[in-house]
Structure formats: C-alpha cells, structure tokens
Amino acid sequence: MDMNAYLSMFIDESNDHLQSLNENLLQLESNPEDLSIVQSIFRSAHTLKGMSATMGFEDLAALTHEMENVLDLVRNSKLKMDSFIFDTLFKGLDALEAMVQDIIGGGTGKADVTAIVAALQSILKSDYKSGSAPSASSETSAPAGEESSASLLDQFQSSILLQSMETGHEPYYVQVTLDDNCVLKAARAYMVFDVLERTGEVVKSDPSVQDLEQEKFDRSFKVFTISTIPAASLREQIANISEIASVEVTPLDAESLASLTSAPAAAAVEAPPKPAEAEETPAAKKEAAETAKKPAAGTQAVGRTIRVDIDRLDTLMNLFSELLIDRVRLEQLASEIKRNDLTETVEHMARVSSDLQNIVLKLRMVPVDSVFNRFPRMVRDLAKSLDKKIDLVITGADTELDRTVIDEIGDPLVHLLRNSVDHGIETTAKRLEAGKPETGTINLRAYHSGNHVFIEVEEDGAGINQEKVLKTAIKNGVITEEESKKLNSNEINMLIFAPGFSTADKISDISGRGVGLDVVKTKITSLGGNVTVHSEFGKGTKFSVQLPLTLSIISAMLIKLGSEKYAIPLTSIVETGIVKRSSMLNVHGNRMIKFRNTIIPVVSLSQVLESPDYDETTEEENEMIVIRKGEKWAAVLVDEFIGQSEIVLKSLGKYLTNIHAISGATILGDGQVALIIDPNALIK
Incomplete structure (x- = not known):
C-alpha cells in the first residue's frame, strides 16, 4: 500500500495537533500546577508521535518521543515545570513545525535537532539525580500484566484502518509470541514485520519499532496491520517463521476499531481485543461494550464536517461566476422579449442562484481564528526577548472572512503586533514610573460591520510621539518642513506608514530597518481595504484595518463614460447625485464642492481614464458619485448611471498589472467587458 494516500490527512491533523500543543503550553505557562492541561498536551504529543511513526517520518517521531518523556514525568508529578523546560518545549515545537513545513514542501521532514534533544535529555537526567525515578517512556512503563496507552490506536491510525476497508483491504490485529528459548528476539520480530510489509502495511506496533529493535520486550508483541490477504494465509506465513510459539490474527471491523481508539479527552484507556478463544470476564465485556458505544456517537458528530481542498472551492466559485454572468444575460433577454412564462422562469432562477451564491460564499468563509491562533505564542516570545510583560487579549476570533483574504492578512497583522510589542508597550520600569500596571495589554479584536470586517490592534503603551515622527519624516524627505505645518493630528500619525519610515533608535531583530508598516498599508490596500491609526501620547495606540x-x-x-462602461464597488460609495458646474469652487487651482458642511475635491473620471468620447466640461450638470477612503472624500464626475448589479471580479492577468485606477474587470449580461474602478486610487 502507498501511505502517500494519507499524506494530506497527516499534514492537516499534524497542524491541528501542533496548534493545540502551542495553545496548551501557553495556558500551562500561566497555570503550571494544572495537570489537566498537561494531560491534554501529552495526548496531543502522543498522537503526533504515532502519526509520524505510521507515516515513516522517524525524525519527527523521535523528537516528539523525547518531548513526551518530559511531559510524562510532569503529568505523574515527578517533575515541576520551570522556565527552562518551557523554553525547551517551545523550541521543540518550532522544530516540529519546521519539519511539517518541510514535508508539505515535498521533503522528508528531517532536521538537525541534536541541541534540542540534548536539552530534553538533560531535563530527564536532572530529574533522576534529584531522587525521582523517571520512566524512559509512558509506553514502556506499564505494570506487568496491564496494557499501556500504547496498545490503543489514536484517531489518525484508526482513520487509516477504517479507510482501508473502503478500498478492499483487510485490517488485522496480530499478536505474536516467541519461544521461551528464542535468543535473537529482534531478528524474529524483523522477520514478522517483513511478512506483514510484503502483504500490506504496518500501522502500529506495541512495543514500538524502536523498542523491538533494541529487544526491549519480553516474548510477545502486537501489531495493527492492513493486509491484502485473508487472515488464515497471514497467520500461516508468520507461523512458518522459526521460534514463533503462537500467532493470533484477529480481523477488525468498525465496532472493534471504535473500542480500540483512544478518546481525545479520556485519561483512562482500554486494552486491545483478545483472540476469539481467550476468555473475558462479564465485567470486562460490559466495560468494552460501553467504550465502543462512546466513540460511535463521537464519530457521528465528526462526520458532519469534512475537509475540502481550497482548489475545489476556487473551481466551484469560477463555475458559479460563469453562471452569474449567464443569469444577468438571461434577465436582459427576458426584459427584451417580454414573455410572462420566460420572465417568471428567469426570476425563479435569479432567486435560486442568489441562494446558491450565499452558500458558495459561505463555503469560502473561514474564521480569523485560523490566523489569530499563532499570535499568542509570537507575542510571548517577543515579550520575553524584550524583557517585557504583555497580555494578548483576543476577541471576535470566530469572525469570518473569505479564504483568499485570510491567506493574505497574516503578514500585515504580524507587523502590527510586532510594532505594538516593540514600540508601543513600554518596559516594566517605565510603565511603573508612569503609574501604569507593569503588565501591558494588547487587544486583538475582529468584528463585522456592513460588508466589511474590521480588525483592530490596540495597546495601552506610550502612544505616538508626533514631534519625533515629524522630525524623522522631514529628515527622511517624506515631507517638507512647510508641509509639516499644515498636517493635522491624524495625518501626522499616518506618516508612520511611509516607505522606509522608522523612529527606532537602534536596529534590532525586531525593528529599526525601515521595513514594516508601509508593507502593511500596501498589502491591505491591494486587498481593497484600508488601515488607519489613532493614538494618544502616553496612553496607547489603535490600528484599525478595514477589509x-x-x-x-x-x-x-x-x-x-461615453461608449465605455465601468463598475465602481458599492462599498466605497457614500451617495450619488447631480452637481452643477456653477456650484463648483476653485481652491488653489483645484475644483471643489461643498458636501455635508465640508469641502471635498472633484475628480474627473474622464480625464483620469482619458476617455476618448466624453468630456464633462461641456455639460452644465454632471452625474456625481461621492466616494470615501478612510477619512477622505471625493466627488467623481461620470456621464450616466446604469444601475446596481452583482459582478464577478476578474483579474486582468499578469500583462496588465498596475494600471492606474483599475483593479480588474467583469463581464456584463450583454457580453461586454467593463473595467472595475479602484476608488482608493482616485483619492490622494
């Protein structure tokens, strides 16, 4: 069998377990005496180790095994967590994440983790010297006659065995006992594994393969395997190996697998099934039956959620986009033909496609938690490196965004959080001097508002020193001294987004190289969003990202505009109206109009786009669209309104990138192509 068929499942579940390990370790650092958290960490590490060994990623499994040894001592109250242990475990997690990323990139998941392993082993040795007697592993420390947790399957291994049934293979539980006088136990075990791998694939063994190779077992071992041959044939081939005292091959079904699968939250575990001829006590039978029922209920709940490749969702979206274009075309034809039955059919199709559109869009929506969940660990590490005390408070992590936006906002948020940790939050001494709590707080929140999602990063730090910002901006040539005198408070704050801008007094690994906030603004703008900053010196700063x-x-x-058609996103439009040329003002050579007790600039769209057959200067009255970009407004003059419509955004391709004021194109109902205006480019 080709285990690569399960690689996608392995990667997804590995990432889930690594994220769980990160989150739980952070919780444990705040509550080091809470052994229930240690149990959760241990189970995730144990499952990850089993998955890695099953897939053949031995380096990943070996490192997880060493981490598991330390965690086993902690959960058995033989070792107390301290700063060094936490740091070592976090470094181990970083290495595991790097290995998984290497596997995603097509690698083998190998890495040099000698230093981390040495640190983990030193923890075990120091514990031993202190008088405790640490076990080498939870798998090898079970009392004689009792089954350890290693005898059970984790969720991943159970899934592989279940899927093998669907592909026509047979999952078996194999128990092998060697002769009393067997001298080369490891060699006999190897011969058994050779038979199993020639006829199928080994999913799990107890003891582990490493322990079998080192002869760390008595006379028997157990194996979960997937085979292509009947149980009787498999038993016969193993029994033909010399010095084998007995072989039992038990076929597995869904019910027995359920009873053998360790529940994620269970502290106690069940033993593997016994051969058909072995006797069980009535109490044992009742206990096994109750255990079998519990996973069955859990399986039903899990079955209501499936993983879908993002490429398939992209294909679905593209197909629906074509359907939407045809729907608009049909609506136009129906209005021209004017047949009641055709009109009714098209209207019904429009309602159904609108519902379908909502479903398709929701399928692509992903909670921002998938991005937020990596930030607590990042802030913890940064705070520790800067010797600061910082609490990160996350709210609204269940707020949903389109997957394409989710994939892009990670880096901008990293820059904003790093800026808050480094520049925003003061050192403990300065906070106490200013009468603040010694621990700074960074609030990361997300929420919906209309057709937008807002993500805010707010901290209670020192705030923006506007005097220092102005001096730096003038020194770097961002603005002139004359221009600086005309800026209001918000405009001064926005200077920190200028390319190459930095007020850091010294260059470090975190800041001072002039790369950061300009990247944030560029990325957010490219996503059709906007970023603003509000700050009060001495009290803190808030960055607000609109997406x-x-x-x-x-x-x-x-x-x-003449014979050409264009589309302007409604999210940027404040209102529409008519403006007379006689009501326009001339301010320093620029046309302006009065709008809502203020004066806003007038933008000639025909001049910006160099329209060949329309000139609004010949008209006394012009149609007007008021657009908004953050706190700035502008009135855009157009020729004629066609109306509101749902449009499908199409890229112009790599040969037509960076066209001023154009963000893409769409296909209209009559088959014409309309360019989509980028309102942000029209406001300076």
Missing part, C-alpha cells in the same frame, strides 16, 4: 468580506463577487454601481 472586504470577499474578493470574488461584489456589488457595484455600473456607470458610463
């Missing part, structure tokens, strides 16, 4: 819910299908206002 569109989705980038695939948007609501837009269709307009005309």
Whole structure:
C-alpha cells in the first residue's frame, strides 16, 4: 500500500495537533500546577508521535518521543515545570513545525535537532539525580500484566484502518509470541514485520519499532496491520517463521476499531481485543461494550464536517461566476422579449442562484481564528526577548472572512503586533514610573460591520510621539518642513506608514530597518481595504484595518463614460447625485464642492481614464458619485448611471498589472467587458 494516500490527512491533523500543543503550553505557562492541561498536551504529543511513526517520518517521531518523556514525568508529578523546560518545549515545537513545513514542501521532514534533544535529555537526567525515578517512556512503563496507552490506536491510525476497508483491504490485529528459548528476539520480530510489509502495511506496533529493535520486550508483541490477504494465509506465513510459539490474527471491523481508539479527552484507556478463544470476564465485556458505544456517537458528530481542498472551492466559485454572468444575460433577454412564462422562469432562477451564491460564499468563509491562533505564542516570545510583560487579549476570533483574504492578512497583522510589542508597550520600569500596571495589554479584536470586517490592534503603551515622527519624516524627505505645518493630528500619525519610515533608535531583530508598516498599508490596500491609526501620547495606540468580506463577487454601481462602461464597488460609495458646474469652487487651482458642511475635491473620471468620447466640461450638470477612503472624500464626475448589479471580479492577468485606477474587470449580461474602478486610487 502507498501511505502517500494519507499524506494530506497527516499534514492537516499534524497542524491541528501542533496548534493545540502551542495553545496548551501557553495556558500551562500561566497555570503550571494544572495537570489537566498537561494531560491534554501529552495526548496531543502522543498522537503526533504515532502519526509520524505510521507515516515513516522517524525524525519527527523521535523528537516528539523525547518531548513526551518530559511531559510524562510532569503529568505523574515527578517533575515541576520551570522556565527552562518551557523554553525547551517551545523550541521543540518550532522544530516540529519546521519539519511539517518541510514535508508539505515535498521533503522528508528531517532536521538537525541534536541541541534540542540534548536539552530534553538533560531535563530527564536532572530529574533522576534529584531522587525521582523517571520512566524512559509512558509506553514502556506499564505494570506487568496491564496494557499501556500504547496498545490503543489514536484517531489518525484508526482513520487509516477504517479507510482501508473502503478500498478492499483487510485490517488485522496480530499478536505474536516467541519461544521461551528464542535468543535473537529482534531478528524474529524483523522477520514478522517483513511478512506483514510484503502483504500490506504496518500501522502500529506495541512495543514500538524502536523498542523491538533494541529487544526491549519480553516474548510477545502486537501489531495493527492492513493486509491484502485473508487472515488464515497471514497467520500461516508468520507461523512458518522459526521460534514463533503462537500467532493470533484477529480481523477488525468498525465496532472493534471504535473500542480500540483512544478518546481525545479520556485519561483512562482500554486494552486491545483478545483472540476469539481467550476468555473475558462479564465485567470486562460490559466495560468494552460501553467504550465502543462512546466513540460511535463521537464519530457521528465528526462526520458532519469534512475537509475540502481550497482548489475545489476556487473551481466551484469560477463555475458559479460563469453562471452569474449567464443569469444577468438571461434577465436582459427576458426584459427584451417580454414573455410572462420566460420572465417568471428567469426570476425563479435569479432567486435560486442568489441562494446558491450565499452558500458558495459561505463555503469560502473561514474564521480569523485560523490566523489569530499563532499570535499568542509570537507575542510571548517577543515579550520575553524584550524583557517585557504583555497580555494578548483576543476577541471576535470566530469572525469570518473569505479564504483568499485570510491567506493574505497574516503578514500585515504580524507587523502590527510586532510594532505594538516593540514600540508601543513600554518596559516594566517605565510603565511603573508612569503609574501604569507593569503588565501591558494588547487587544486583538475582529468584528463585522456592513460588508466589511474590521480588525483592530490596540495597546495601552506610550502612544505616538508626533514631534519625533515629524522630525524623522522631514529628515527622511517624506515631507517638507512647510508641509509639516499644515498636517493635522491624524495625518501626522499616518506618516508612520511611509516607505522606509522608522523612529527606532537602534536596529534590532525586531525593528529599526525601515521595513514594516508601509508593507502593511500596501498589502491591505491591494486587498481593497484600508488601515488607519489613532493614538494618544502616553496612553496607547489603535490600528484599525478595514477589509472586504470577499474578493470574488461584489456589488457595484455600473456607470458610463461615453461608449465605455465601468463598475465602481458599492462599498466605497457614500451617495450619488447631480452637481452643477456653477456650484463648483476653485481652491488653489483645484475644483471643489461643498458636501455635508465640508469641502471635498472633484475628480474627473474622464480625464483620469482619458476617455476618448466624453468630456464633462461641456455639460452644465454632471452625474456625481461621492466616494470615501478612510477619512477622505471625493466627488467623481461620470456621464450616466446604469444601475446596481452583482459582478464577478476578474483579474486582468499578469500583462496588465498596475494600471492606474483599475483593479480588474467583469463581464456584463450583454457580453461586454467593463473595467472595475479602484476608488482608493482616485483619492490622494
């Protein structure tokens, strides 16, 4: 069998377990006496080790095994967690994540973890010298006559055995006992494994393969295997090996697998099934039956959720986009033909496709928690390196965004959080001097508002020193001294987003190289979003990121400029109206109009796009669209309104990138192509 068929499942579940390990270790660091957290960490590590060994990633399994040894001592109250142990375990997690990333990239998951393993082993040795008697592993320390947790399957191994049934293979539980006078136990075990691997695939062994190779077992061992031959044939082939006292091959079904699978939250575990001829006490039978029932209920709940490859969702979205274009075309034809039965059919199709559109869009929605969950560990490490005390408070992690947006916002948020940790939160001494709590707080929150999602990073640190910002901006040539006198408070704060801008007094691994916030603004703008900053010196700073819910299908206002049609996203439109040329003002050579007790600039779209057959200067009255970008407004002059429509955003391709004021294109119902205006580019 080809275990690569399970690689995708392995990667997904490994990432889940690594994230769980990170989160639980952070919780344990805050509550080091809570052994229930240690149990959760141990189970995740144990499962990850079993998965890695099953897939043949021995380096990953070996490192996890060493971490598991330390955790086993902690959960048995033989070792107390301290700063060194936490740091070592976190380094181990970083190495495990790097190995999984290597596997994702097509590698073998190998890495040099000698230093980390040495540190883990030193923890075990120091514990032994202190008078405790640590066990080498939880798998080899079970009392004689009792089954250890190693005798059970984890969820991943159980899934592989279940899937093997669907592909026509047979899962077996094999118990092998060697002769009393067997001298080369490891050699006999190897011969048994050779038979099993020639006829199928070994999923798990008890004791582990490493222990079998080192002869760390008595006379018997057990194996879960997937085979292509009947149980009787497999038993016969193993029995033909010399010095084998007995062989039992027990076929497995879904029910027996359920009773053999360790529940994620269970502290106690059940033993593997006994051969058919072995006797069980009535109490044991009742206990096994109750255990079998519990996973069955859990399996039903898990079965209501499936993993779907993002490429398939992209394909579904593209197909629906074509359907949406045809729907608009049908609506147009129905209005021209004017047949009641056709109109009714098209209207019904429009309602159904609208419902389908909502479902397709929701399928692509992912909670921002998938991005937020890596930040507690990052902030913890940064705070420790800077000798600061910081609490990260996350709210609204269940807020959903389109997967394409989720994939892009990680790096900008990393920059904002690093900036808050380094520049925002003061040192403990400075906070106490300012009358603040010694522990700084960073709030990371997300929430919906209309067709947008807002993500805010707010801290109670020193705030922005505007005087220092202005001096740096003038020194770096971002603005002139004359221009600096005209800036208001918000405009001064926004200077920190200028390319190459940095107020750091010294260069470090975290900041001072002039790379950071300009990247944030560029990335957020490219996603059709906006970022603003509000700060009060001495009290703190808040960064607010505004993002569109989705980038695939948007609501837009269709307009005309002569013979050309364009689309402007509704999310940027404040209102529409008519403006007379006589009401326009001339301010320093720029056309302006009065709007809501303020004066806003007028933008000629025909001039920006160099429209060949429309000139609004010949008209006394012009159609007007008021657009907004953050706190800035502008009135855009157009020829004619066509109306509101749902449009499918199409890329212009790599040969037509960076066209001023154009963000993409869409296909209209009549088959024409309309360019999509980027409102952000029209406001300076």
